Amino acid sequence: MMKATLTVLVTVFVSIVVLFPGCDTNTPSESGPATKLGFQSVPSQLTAGVVFTMTVPALKSDNTIDQNYNGSVTIAKATGPGTLSGTLIKSAVAGVATFSDLVVDSVGDYTFSVTSGNLASAVSSIVTAQPATSSPMVIKTGTFSSQNGYTTAGIVEVVRNSDNSESLRTGSNFSVSGGAGSIGVWLTNSAGATNLNSTSQKIRVGLINSGFSGVYEYPIAGGLGTYTHVVTFCEAAQINFGNAELRDP
Numbered sequence: 001m002m003k004a005t006l007t008v009l010v011t012v013f014v015s016i017v018v019l020f021p022g023c024d025t026n027t028p029s030e031s032g033p034a035t036k037l038g039f040q041s042v043p044s045q046l047t048a049g050v051v052f053t054m055t056v057p058a059l060k061s062d063n064t065i066d067q068n069y070n071g072s073v074t075i076a077k078a079t080g081p082g083t084l085s086g087t088l089i090k091s092a093v094a095g096v097a098t099f100s101d102l103v104v105d106s107v108g109d110y111t112f113s114v115t116s117g118n119l120a121s122a123v124s125s126i127v128t129a130q131p132a133t134s135s136p137m138v139i140k141t142g143t144f145s146s147q148n149g150y151t152t153a154g155i156v157e158v159v160r161n162s163d164n165s166e167s168l169r170t171g172s173n174f175s176v177s178g179g180a181g182s183i184g185v186w187l188t189n190s191a192g193a194t195n196l197n198s199t200s201q202k203i204r205v206g207l208i209n210s211g212f213s214g215v216y217e218y219p220i221a222g223g224l225g226t227y228t229h230v231v232t233f234c235e236a237a238q239i240n241f242g243n244a245e246l247r248d249p
Helices: 002-019
Strands: 045-047 052-059 072-079 089-091 096-104 108-116 119-123 127-130 137-143 155-160 166-170 183-188 202-208 217-219 229-234 239-245
Touching: 052 072, 052 108, 072 096, 089 096, 096 108, 166 183, 202 217
Parallel strands: 045 127
Antiparallel strands: 052 096, 072 089, 072 108, 108 119, 108 127, 137 155, 137 239, 155 166, 166 217, 183 202, 183 229, 229 239
């Protein structure tokens, strides 16, 4: 009788263990598929006109990446002064969409938004686009020759700046006779090589009132256009002191 009772008790105990196995600490928690988007990498600053990258993960409810998600993700400008360009739709790979050729064309503060199907969208933190700091590009250059018994020497350049404006700049070896007053710096067509007054196609970009040597820089309103020569012109005597033909560098 005792043996039979023990057998029944053991059977009941085993049944309880099977029905209530206890807590298995090795069982992973399941948070389900992705429910929302986020931003994994956002630059705090970038340069207008220069390519930058952003990565966007598809996130589960516990903010881990859903590595099975491969849907299309779209990025757009949410706020900011300029235009966002590049490849604006990317498929997620292992749950992450990488936008590697984005560009904004204007300086200022931006935020960006991302969407994908039924996932909750996201908006980035503020990103500041700085102006380009690249050196001006020389687009034309020339060497002065003297005229009318006066001296003009050295080089002159027309440069295109990072904002696409253009300027005329003399070199450090530039010098011109002082004359009886101001020396005008003019852009003109080829007739100006003989005498500035012989052509109607001309524009004065600056005046030299002192020093008469070294670096001078003047903005060219509207750009170089079709002008081919730079002339130094004595405003009082109304004669050329020198000219330089502009050529490709």
